[in-house]
Amino acid sequence: MSSIQTEVVKMIAIDIDGTLLTPQKQISPRTQATIRAAQEAGIIVTLATARRYENSKPFADLLGIQIPLITCDGALILDHPAGIVRHTQLLPAELAQQTVDILVAHRLQPIIHHISGAIEETWSGHAEFDNLGLERYFREFPRVKRKPHDVLCAGQPDPIRVVSFASEEAIERVTPAIAQLPCAWNTIQRGNYGCAEITVMQHSCSKATGVAILASHLGIPMTQVMAIGDNNNDREMIEIAGWGVAMGQAPEAVKASANAVTATNLEDGVAVAIERYALLR
Template structure:
């Protein structure tokens, strides 16, 4: 029998494969459940691998007016004004080592920077571009190009280094990346139709991002519910007081969770919020009224 969570004060929701349907929409039931949680006094935020630039529209739809956890925890920005609240930057010398490894495997590195509140995209010259990058560069066309060997040398510490390639190429490069003193994750198929690998500061993850935001809001991690569907959600699902895996999540992610909800085709986020956040609030109110009656 699944134990019940403590009273939930904060809900952190992954975007792709979790909040969104396969058609990249927020289902009406999911939006209604999130709004009910907000009305009940819970803080709802997004914890995503996406950049702020392509995350904020979903926060606007949901009426979120607190910081968002973006770039797999490396960048937390206030919403809706976009002010940077916290960063976990990758040291530039390690970023260059990651770049060198990717280039040795003929994979184009993409470097993410934050300059004030402006997100920047840097990359090498086009000899290692591939079709998997086409969609990404269409979405973020303002790319600063420079020689690969100078991408991070004597440059500011970046948010992260990412790469988009076929699954076999990412598999080949992963062992070398894993030897660096950094945090990294990979997914087999991302938003741009390719496998992806991400290199970040050594302690960085969605879990550390959630912990930083929870501390900022004076909320204990035991009072946080995290919902996700992929390997880069694993740490936050494990770290939260109540971790929920989507129904289509890999088995390893499901095994790390307190509960498994329905898929993103079946309103899985709404089901989780209704079952574990809103119901626990109603139960707490009911128990409180019972204690008051006894007194």
Template sequence: MSEPIRFLLSDMDGTLLLPDHSLSQRTVDAVRSLREAGVLFSLATGRPSKAMLQQIEALGVDLPTAAFNGGTIVNPDGSILVAHYLPATAALTALALFVDQPDVEIWVFSGGDWLLKDPHGPMVPREQHGLGYPPVVVESFEPYLERIDKIVATSNNTELLIELEAQLLPKVEGMAQVSRSQPVFLDVTAMEANKGAALATLAAHLGVPLAQTAAIGDGGNDPAMFHVAGLSIAMGQAEDAVKRQADVVTGPNTEDGVVQAIEKYILPR
């Protein structure tokens, strides 16, 4: 008999959320039934913490949550439990690589603000809808170098992002994490800012052994927590490279895959 799951850590976009960034009532109900069964539940996302508040409230999450792929872990009262900033050298290396790419928009997240130079980029409306707040237009990213939570290169040219990921990885090895949180987003965060470290930190904070944790996600930033969790679940629409690193695969987010996973793999335990 496998161990009962006492803590589930879930990704948000592409996992808990529908493609229009909303939560289905079935998902809200399934999370409530988890908590009624005594299973702890929290969120780990590439988003900034202030872009999780609506979902935290809707789902009744009362535990610390992991933003910026685990770069910032925030207590329910808004105070910071853990913060890892991107080293300035790694930030400069990433920015220098991305700046010459005509198809790529560059976003910098610092202190909860979403900073960019061009507010008219094609990817901006989608992100503003997802985050729920507008960007701050800056002349330069230089003043923020000491406190960068995340740099994102975004483009509809997903092949280009795969190439940029391969080029950047060796340049920032040991200094930064580089992963595609969605096919159109290439995220650069601090070395310690990964969902695996976040899961381990949260489990220790909650007093739950890792063997009794589960993680569910769909993006290239999710296998970090799959490798740490006692049970790992990939979403049905995830890329094959992500699915291969999970113990089980559930339905896609368009079919309430999280609900299916909770009912099939977590509550029966």
């Protein structure tokens, strides 16, 4: 991609984990101050994350964000701080059930993420398929609706996405079968719950489509959007933005898709990128 910036940045979309946050899950004082400076300069700042809204909004509150957040890898955009659903990209229930069937055949527990009004819901199968990674997830989201696997999605409302947590080897084994479905999917080698993850969504859904939808709503051309991320699920967002920035610790494929590579999340990489490319300091 071009390394020459030609447009003024009017909107910044920032991934949360591995990007906005330090490894200790904090936003550094420098990053907070730099984001505040960008907002004071009239630049719109939002978050574009794989997280649910429920565990994203504390960071948006801390940063004083008062525009929609892009959550669930682009599948759910909600006004903030009101929490009102602005846009969804839902996975058809029939396709979600096919995903469930594949995961169960590999003895992986499916997690189904729904939105009901403005309430996020977690559905899953019976507990015999639970594993260590799920224990950590369920501690964070303890309200789980349990259903038999064969009707977990069949005949149910279209969900936001289907997720599974397991060892990296188990996720690698199930990926070829998931890849045969007419869906969008991504994997993370080690996520917030200490294990690998696979996420399955509607076929056109990604952080990139979420950013594009929000930018269009705000009347901002993609050429004036900066996106900052560090992982495989950030790659399309980085590619579609007028100025895509990869974190210093990002995989080489993600760095190759970016216009620029900033410092790591241990070194205030988000602040460095905003100062250099948005505030032009």
